[in-house]
Structure formats: C-alpha cells, structure tokens
Amino acid sequence: xxxxxNISDAEWEVMKICWLSAPCSANEIVKSxxxxxxxxxxxxxxxxxxxxxxxxxxxxxxxxxxxYYPLITEEECIKAESKSFLTRVFGGALKPMLVTFxxxxxxxxxxxxxxxxLLEIREE
Amino acid sequence: xxxxxNISDAEWEVMKICWLSAPCSANEIVKSxxxxxxxxxxxxxxxxxxxxxxxxxxxxxxxxxxxYYPLITEEECIKAESKSFLTRVFGGALKPMLVTFxxxxxxxxxxxxxxxxLLEIREE
DNA sequence: AATATTAGTTTACAAATGTAATATAATTAT
DNA sequence: ATAATTATATTACATTTGTAAACTAATATT
Numbered sequence: 001x002x003x004x005x006n007i008s009d010a011e012w013e014v015m016k017i018c019w020l021s022a023p024c025s026a027n028e029i030v031k032s033x034x035x036x037x038x039x040x041x042x043x044x045x046x047x048x049x050x051x052x053x054x055x056x057x058x059x060x061x062x063x064x065x066x067x068y069y070p071l072i073t074e075e076e077c078i079k080a081e082s083k084s085f086l087t088r089v090f091g092g093a094l095k096p097m098l099v100t101f102x103x104x105x106x107x108x109x110x111x112x113x114x115x116x117x118l119l120e121i122r123e124e
Numbered sequence: 125x126x127x128x129x130n131i132s133d134a135e136w137e138v139m140k141i142c143w144l145s146a147p148c149s150a151n152e153i154v155k156s157x158x159x160x161x162x163x164x165x166x167x168x169x170x171x172x173x174x175x176x177x178x179x180x181x182x183x184x185x186x187x188x189x190x191x192y193y194p195l196i197t198e199e200e201c202i203k204a205e206s207k208s209f210l211t212r213v214f215g216g217a218l219k220p221m222l223v224t225f226x227x228x229x230x231x232x233x234x235x236x237x238x239x240x241x242l243l244e245i246r247e248e
Numbered sequence: 249a250a251t252a253t254t255a256g257t258t259t260a261c262a263a264a265t266g267t268a269a270t271a272t273a274a275t276t277a278t
Numbered sequence: 279a280t281a282a283t284t285a286t287a288t289t290a291c292a293t294t295t296g297t298a299a300a301c302t303a304a305t306a307t308t
Contacts, residue, residue: 006294008294008295008296009212009295009296010295010296010297011295012212012213016215025255026255026256027254027255039296039297039298040297040298040299041298042297042298042299042300043296043297043298045255045256045257045298046296046297046298047295047296047297048256049256049257049258050294050295063305064254064255064256064303064304064305065254065255065256066255066256078213078214078224079224079228081209081213082213082221082224082225082228083228085205085209085213086225086229088133088136089136089202089205089206089209090202091140094225094229094230094231094235095231095235095238095239097206097225098222098225098239099239099242100202100203100206101206101210101218101221101222102239102242102243102246104203104206104207105210105218106218107218107219107246109247111218111219112243112246112247114219115219115222115223115226115243116240116243116244118223118226119226119236119239119240119243120240122226122231122236123233123236130264132264132265132266133265133266134265134266134267135265149285150285150286151284151285163266163267163268164267164268164269165268166267166268166269166270167266167267167268169268169285169286169287170266170267170268171265171266171267172286173286173287173288174264174265187275188273188274188275188284188285188286189284189285189286190285190286
C-alpha cells in the first residue's frame with residue numbers, strides 16, 4: 001500500500017481524466033485536456049510522465065502506445081486532499097468548514113433533503 | 125480591492141498566527157510557530173517577507189521592530205481557498221463534497237443539529 | 249525506399265515553494 | 279567605547295511545479 005504522493009493542481013487535472021476513462025492512452029488524455037485547458041500536448045505528456053514517476057499512474061505497453069491506469073483510486077486521493085484541506089484551512093474543525101460552504105454555495109432542494117437525511121443517519 | 129494572491133501551505137501557517145494575534149511582531153510569529161513546527165526562525169521570517177511581497181501582509185514600523193497585520197481577512201482567504209478546493213477536487217459539485225466529509229469526519233450531536241438548522245434555513 | 253508522422257523520453261527554463269544561512273544596521277549590554 | 283545581541287534584508291540552495299520545446303525511435307504514408 002503506497003503512501004499517497006502529493007499531486008499538484010495541474011496533475012489533478014490529468015488524474016481526473018484518467019479516473020474517468022482508464023485505461024487510456026496519452027493521446028486520449030491530451031485530446032481531452034486540450035479542449036478544457038490551454039495546455040500544449042508536450043505539457044500534458046510531461047505531467048503524465050511525472051505522475052508515473054510519482055507512483056500515481058502506471059502504464060501497460062500496447063504496441064507503440066501506452067495504456068495508462070491509476071495506481072491510486074480517485075476516492076483515496078479525494079480523501080487525502082480533503083483531509084489536508086480541512087487541516088490546513090480549518091485546523092481540522094469540520095463544522096466551521098461545512099458552515100462556510102453552506103453559506104457560499106448553491107444547493108438544490110433535493111440535495112438539501114439528502115444531506116439532511118445523511119445528518120440524521122449520523123445522529124444514531 | 126486586491127486580488128487574493130496564492131498562499132502556499134507554509135504561508136498559511138504564518139497567516140493563521142497573524143489573523144489570530146494581529147498586529148504582531150515577527151518575534152511573536154516566530155515564537156508561536158517554533159512551538160508548533162520544526163521551522164527555524166529564519167525560515168519563518170522568510171515566509172513573513174514573502175507574504176508581505178505577495179500583498180497578504182503589511183507592517184507598521186514601531187521602533188526597530190515591525191508590527192505586522194493582514195491585508196486580507198481570514199474569511200476572504202478561506203473563501204478563496206475553499207472555492208478553489210471545491211473546483212479542483214470535486215469539479216465544483218458541493219453535495220459530493222459534503223457527503224465525503226460527512227462520511228469521513230466526526231461531528232457532535234450539537235453540531236449535527238446546528239447543521240440541520242442551517243440546511244432548513246437554506247430551504248426557504 | 250524515402251519521407252512524414254507519431255508516441256514517448258529527455259531536456260529546458262522560469263517561477264514558486266520549502267528551508268535556512270549570511271549580511272547589515274541599529275540597539276542593548278558590558 | 280567596545281562587544282554582544284537583535285531585527286530586518288539579502289542571499290542561498292534544493293525541490294517542486296508550470297509550461298513546453300527538442301530529441302529519438304518506431305510506425306505510417308507516399
């Protein structure tokens with residue numbers, strides 16, 4: 001079980017594509033990110049290479065192309081990043097954080113209901 | 125009204141001390157962070173200087189010592205960082221983020237009640 | 249076969265960040 | 279007056295990150 005490496009903002013974007021479409025070729029990642037960012041293909045390939053080096057991605061050779069897949073699940077990365085965020089910005093205090101988001105962001109009626117139910121389950 | 129600069133993890137620790145005790149001298153910040161981190165005084169002073177350069181902190185000369193105060197409120201920084209986190213990690217989707225935290229972290233009964241009330245207010 | 253394209257690797261460069269020593273000037277202590 | 283201490287500024291160095299070109303080898307096209 002690896003320790004989760006630090007994944008930079010730009011690298012997150014690459015991981016997100018991979019989590020969505022794994023296994024995927026570098027070309028697929030490039031095509032996708034070219035649309036959503038202003039990055040050049042070379043930039044994206046570098047980020048891919050760094051993620052491989054960091055142990056976040058791995059690949060299988062398929063002909064001349066590599067098929068990339070994540071070594072860390074999206075869930076694990078989200079957990080690690082969320083914990084780090086909570087600690088750094090709110091000193092680990094969950095309620096003030098939730099209050100901040102609830103004040104600032106929009107939620108639909110359905111979402112509010114679902115969250116209330118989740119809170120009720122937590123009350124047991 | 126300044127745009128909020130990017131404040132690194134280490135710089136956050138300095139800002140937190142300043143928000144708590146502003147105005148404060150470099151020495152006070154150093155003393156506080158020496159206790160909670162393994163940083164040397166010179167490290168902390170560099171961070172202070174960078175925050176001044178970034179426009180996050182400013183100072184007033186008081187004798188030979190400087191009295192530092194934040195140029196950006198804690199609230200503003202928290203908002204900016206929270207927004208960035210939500211976008212980067214959850215693609216801007218608030219509910220999955222809240223669900224993740226509610227699953228992973230602890231809340232007291234009182235806190236749960238308060239959050240439920242906040243959700244009810246949001247229902248209007 | 250020669251040329252063009254392609255996929256991954258290597259190299260490049262600048263800024264940001266983490267960590268801290270050194271320099272300088274002013275103040276304090278002896 | 280001299281030496282020591284102190285507070286800020288400057289300098290240092292390594293790593294990380296953002297961004298991307300250049301290189302190399304293999305495959306595809308002509």
